Amino acid sequence: MAWISLIAAGLFEMFGVTMINKLHxxxxxxxxxxxxxxxxxxxxxxxxxMKxxxxxxxxxxxTGxxxxxxxxxxxxxxxxxKNWKRIIFIAMVLGSAIGLKLVS
Structure with a gap:
């Protein structure tokens, strides 16, 4: 259940960031x-x-x-x-977060 909550937290974070742009x-x-x-x-x-x-x-x-x-x-x-370099670095951010989980 904690992982589902964490994914939901990340999705709401994405929504909040989108609303910052919309507000701007x-x-x-x-x-x-x-x-x-x-x-x-x-x-x-x-x-x-985090419990x-x-x-x-x-x-x-x-954050990832x-x-x-x-x-x-x-x-x-x-x-x-949509430059391929941006996409590579986005993949690196996600890969790093997954890697941290794998070594924890």
Whole structure:
């Protein structure tokens, strides 16, 4: 259950980051409220996951999902560069988080 919570935390982190971008573009209350809810849910699920998982592993996976997911969403929805070098480094972030789990 902790791993499911951790993945949910990462997905909510991605949502929160997307709402930061939306708030920057639209400047409306809806985006602001969704930003607060997204990051709030992210921290709540992260805290739940950390009851069972080691802090270092949980935090690395959470930030890996959030950072990689945010970059991927930027490429898909906001026209950010899809350069192969960016994709390699995103894969390295995810690979590092997975590697940390494997050696823990």
């Amino acid at each position: 573009r639209d400047r409306n209350w809806k985006a602001f409220i969704l930003l607060i809810l997204g990051f709030g849910a992210s921290f709540l699920f992260l805290a739940f996951a 069972t998982l080691p802090m270092g592993t949980a935090y690395a996976i959470w 999902i959030g950072a990689s997911g945010g970059a991927i969403l930027g490429m898909i929805f906001y026209g950010e560069s």
